[in-house]
Amino acid sequence: MISGHVFIATSLDGYIARNDGAIEWLLERDDPSEDHGYDAFIETIDAIIMGRGTFDAVRDIKPWFYTRPVLVLSATLADQRPPVELEDKVRFSGKSPEQAMAMLEAEGCRRAYVDGGQLIQSFLRLGLIDDMTITQVPVLLGNGRPLFGPTPSDISLTHEATQAFSSGLVQSRYRVVR
Amino acid sequence: MISGHVFIATSLDGYIARNDGAIEWLLERDDPSEDHGYDAFIETIDAIIMGRGTFDAVRDIKPWFYTRPVLVLSATLADQRPPVELEDKVRFSGKSPEQAMAMLEAEGCRRAYVDGGQLIQSFLRLGLIDDMTITQVPVLLGNGRPLFGPTPSDISLTHEATQAFSSGLVQSRYRVVR
Numbered sequence: 001m002i003s004g005h006v007f008i009a010t011s012l013d014g015y016i017a018r019n020d021g022a023i024e025w026l027l028e029r030d031d032p033s034e035d036h037g038y039d040a041f042i043e044t045i046d047a048i049i050m051g052r053g054t055f056d057a058v059r060d061i062k063p064w065f066y067t068r069p070v071l072v073l074s075a076t077l078a079d080q081r082p083p084v085e086l087e088d089k090v091r092f093s094g095k096s097p098e099q100a101m102a103m104l105e106a107e108g109c110r111r112a113y114v115d116g117g118q119l120i121q122s123f124l125r126l127g128l129i130d131d132m133t134i135t136q137v138p139v140l141l142g143n144g145r146p147l148f149g150p151t152p153s154d155i156s157l158t159h160e161a162t163q164a165f166s167s168g169l170v171q172s173r174y175r176v177v178r
Numbered sequence: 179m180i181s182g183h184v185f186i187a188t189s190l191d192g193y194i195a196r197n198d199g200a201i202e203w204l205l206e207r208d209d210p211s212e213d214h215g216y217d218a219f220i221e222t223i224d225a226i227i228m229g230r231g232t233f234d235a236v237r238d239i240k241p242w243f244y245t246r247p248v249l250v251l252s253a254t255l256a257d258q259r260p261p262v263e264l265e266d267k268v269r270f271s272g273k274s275p276e277q278a279m280a281m282l283e284a285e286g287c288r289r290a291y292v293d294g295g296q297l298i299q300s301f302l303r304l305g306l307i308d309d310m311t312i313t314q315v316p317v318l319l320g321n322g323r324p325l326f327g328p329t330p331s332d333i334s335l336t337h338e339a340t341q342a343f344s345s346g347l348v349q350s351r352y353r354v355v356r
Contacts, residue, residue: 012312012335012352013326014192025332124318134190138337138352140302142329148191151320154203157190159316159346168337172348174190174316 002105004049004114004123006132007041008147009169015144016117021057029137031167036135042067046109049100049123052077054116055090064089073100073119097126121149124176131160131175138168180283182227182292182301184310185219186325187347193322194295199235207315209345214313220245224287227278227301230255232294233268242267251278251297275304299327302354309338309353316346 052074078094157174230252256272335352
């Protein structure tokens with residue numbers, strides 16, 4: 001059975017990026033000497049699902065950052081082919097979240113990393129997220145792109161662990177209650 | 179010099195109450211046997227400042243909950259007298275946040291507890307908050323009354339401490355960087 005996982009940083013007021021996508025507020029407060037667990041997390045992951053917004057933000061970063069196969073869910077991109085240099089790393093698909101998870105499962109994928117605010121919100125609303133690791137950055141941005149959005153009803157969580165870092169980042173892991 | 183302090187609980191998606199003011203989602207997840215530090219916090223406080231929304235929510239709770247003098251900032255209530263049973267505990271004022279802090283300071287108050295989402299947002303924007311203790315409750319509400327709101331610029335914070343409780347509540351204290 002495939003499961004969905006979130007690993008993301010937000011400002012204390014819940015934004016994952018400024019309105020223009022900028023994340024310099026995060027990079028400035030990151031301490032590269034601290035291990036925030038991304039590498040250990042990604043080791044457990046078989047595939048990465050992201051939306052077009054996230055793909056557009058990372059597509060030109062060289063070298064390509066992701067070490068797992070990436071599935072980009074986008075009605076706009078579905079009919080296009082990925083850039084040549086990414087064609088063995090990235091697929092575009094117009095599938096729904098449920099269809100995408102079913103496809104990955106049929107391919108043998110057991111754990112999918114769901115990235116990007118809009119996609120995380122969709123997957124949460126559909127009950128496709130199993131756990132979330134959220135790293136809170138000690139700053140209030142006042143506005144930007146929120147991690148969370150409206151939900152049809154409460155989504156109850158089980159707190160699993162919290163770790164505070166010297167940099168001021170606070171990372172908590174929650175399991176989504178089904 | 180007077181200082182402003184916040185001590186409040188939010189859902190993981192940043193709401194302090196549902197749109198109708200309900201906080202049953204918080205009470206259900208609270209474990210009364212855990213000490214979340216409110217009593218120790220309030221011991222350090224000389225006066226409490228709240229807005230009309232918060233006062234309306236607590237005015238009929240018997241017995242009166244607050245153990246420190248309460249100042250209610252409200253243009254609407256400023257010309258009225260507090261309820262008789264609260265007249266030695268509550269004052270109404272139409273002062274601005276700055277004026278209210280100056281008045282309390284002149285009266286010898288050194289630490290003011292600022293309560294309620296709208297008032298906390300105003301005080302933050304005006305640079306009148308020195309530190310915040312925020313307790314995050316493991317639930318996503320999807321909508322409601324947010325703790326934080328727009329700010330004219332970034333508000334940088336210094337993380338001071340984080341404590342996770344068995345109930346799943348995670349409490350962090352931040353100092354506001356001036």
